[in-house]
Amino acid sequence: MVDTSEALAPDYPALPLRASHVAQRLVGGELVLYDGKRQRVHVLNSTAAFIWAECDGKHGQADIVAALAESYPEHGDELEGDVARVLGVFRAEGLLKT
């Protein structure tokens, strides 16, 4: 068997960037994303919304963890894993530019 997973996986830039087909809107104080390509609606919690805002193509994962740590210093140990997981979800859902 030849492992093709790496070859088939989309290539994401090191600095995550929001995909242009995703619209965002605040609804009742919560951030809602609309993926026009997959026709799906996502509701983000406050942490995910923070990470989403940082996905501007100028910040890497470490930058996002550091920025989040300023807001949530009490969660310092968990933030790295949280950011990686949320970015993974964004990628899996096709919300980030490849």
Next chain:
Amino acid sequence: MSGGGHGLAAVGMELPEAPDRALAPPEAIVVRLLSFAARVASNCPLVLRDVASLYAATAPTTCRGELGAAPHFAITEYRRDGHGPYYRLSRAGRALRVFRTPRDAVAHLEYLVNAAAARALAHNLLVHAGVVATERGGILLPGASGQGKSTLVAALCLAGFTYFSDELAVLDGESLSLLPFLKAICLKDGGWQMLAGSFEAPPPLLGAVRVDGEAVRYLPAPNPCSPDGRAEVRHVVVPVRQPGAAVALAPCSPARALAELARHSLNLPRHGRRGVESLAGIVERASCFTLTYDDLRGAVGVISDLAGQRRLVRG
């Protein structure tokens, strides 16, 4: 499955038999759901009576002649080789299925008419939801099949709410007002037992077995909205029926309610970003809740209190 002499299934068969002798010349009625119209013809008066009763809230009319480009359906009663009667359902002259009882044929026709109406009304935002209203506004009850929407809608209307639909919320593409989709309420057997055990429900218009094998009963729309009526969405209530659960109405954030409406929308891709904006506008103006329940009377009671509706049925 009972076969008769021709291997016909109890509910319907895939390959229709060609009729060799229709029993009477056909007559026709026009069924209207908002701007949609369909012509339904049959040589069986019982069939036309049943179809008319399913759409009684829209006042079907007798149809003389053709109806332009509107869909044409027919149920033809016939005998074959001394067997029958059988009931052939066709659309635009093309045979679709043969049934052994007129009621099963009518049930499938009703499904086809509603589906055709939904396609024709797709310029509006369509959401899989029950809809009732009071003088103060409409209540959207989004949810997938099997969540008890139709039973809850029937119970609410028996308690004095105005009926808009048990299945399809039609949101006007411009004003986002709720428009009535006045089909008969379709209850599965379990829903009917639940309703009849808690409320004085009117006798069903007809009982049938759908082609998916589900036994259903059609209830006349109690307290229907006028066919040209409309209502603003005042509440979005997401019903979650859980066996044994106490009745609980919990606030739901507008964003979560938007996600529910989007999940149950039938045509959001057609409306795209503008449709999402419309749904966002609706949930921002409405109050949104999740209703967990098992007891139907209790559920009707809390929705009555929410809507400021005088309780006609004590829970």
